[in-house]
Amino acid sequence: MTKTDKTKQLVGEEVVDYIKDGMKVGLGSGSTMYYMIKKLGDRVKEGLDIEGVPTSNTTAEWAKEFGVPLTDFSKVQELDLAIDGADEVDPNLQLIKGGGGALVREKIVAASAKSFYVIVDESKMVTYLGNFLLPIEVLPFGWEVTANKISDFGCEPKIRKSKGEPFITDNGNYILDCNFEKIAEPKKLHEELKSLVGVVETGLFINMARKVMVGKDEKVDVIDQS
Numbered sequence: 299m300t301k302t303d304k305t306k307q308l309v310g311e312e313v314v315d316y317i318k319d320g321m322k323v324g325l326g327s328g329s330t331m332y333y334m335i336k337k338l339g340d341r342v343k344e345g346l347d348i349e350g351v352p353t354s355n356t357t358a359e360w361a362k363e364f365g366v367p368l369t370d371f372s373k374v375q376e377l378d379l380a381i382d383g384a385d386e387v388d389p390n391l392q393l394i395k396g397g398g399g400a401l402v403r404e405k406i407v408a409a410s411a412k413s414f415y416v417i418v419d420e421s422k423m424v425t426y427l428g429n430f431l432l433p434i435e436v437l438p439f440g441w442e443v444t445a446n447k448i449s450d451f452g453c454e455p456k457i458r459k460s461k462g463e464p465f466i467t468d469n470g471n472y473i474l475d476c477n478f479e480k481i482a483e484p485k486k487l488h489e490e491l492k493s494l495v496g497v498v499e500t501g502l503f504i505n506m507a508r509k510v511m512v513g514k515d516e517k518v519d520v521i522d523q524s
């Protein structure tokens with residue numbers, strides 16, 4: 299296991315301590331979440347009574363594998379806590395997410411939770427968002443037009459591919475990865491991009507994270523939203 303994987307495991311396991319009996323929990327996506335779901339499965343086997351709402355088909359598969367009971371929004375409207383990884387976190391706890399292509403479901407789940415906690419290794423902490431390509435989920439119809447409109451904001455959108463074909467999200471859409479490099483005003487950029495026809499959602503998570511847990515070597519730093 300690499301040092302980064304060990305750090306992801308540390309922070310992924312530690313966040314499970316915040317999950318209490320009776321909670322409905324949003325389960326994010328990505329490799330850090332893998333460790334969280336595995337640990338949560340251990341707690342469920344010990345008697346912890348919770349239900350999770352997954353943000354991706356992969357997360358749902360992991361939950362089934364580790365014995366974490368699942369529910370969905372037809373049965374529960376508000377979650378007690380959502381937990382997820384991130385691709386970048388700035389000093390104001392604004393995020394870029396969507397490296398795994400699950401950003402729309404991740405945002406719906408985070409927005410439906412009373413609290414949203416983010417778990418990352420320290421490589422994700424940045425001064426400015428944008429070094430990581432910003433994922434934007436778009437409708438397949440007319441995606442070339444949407445990409446052209448997005449490029450007016452100062453980037454060159456690239457359609458995400460998998461095995462030479464466009465990557466298809468769990469919602470049947472495409473992802474455009476956009477090289478903004480330095481996003482000085484994340485909230486403004488998010489709002490402007492969202493106003494474009496064809497944009498389903500951006501990977502900018504603005505004012506959503508209540509707590510960010512940062513794994514560093516052998517310890518976890520906890521940053522609360524001020």
Ligand SMILES: O=C(CO)[C@H](O)[C@H](O)COP(=O)(O)O
Pocket residue numbers: 326327328329330331382383384385394395396397398399400401404
């Ligand atoms: O946003 C995400 C998926 O859409 C993930 O949370 C993000 O990519 C972090 O992944 P990892 O924990 O594997 O570093």
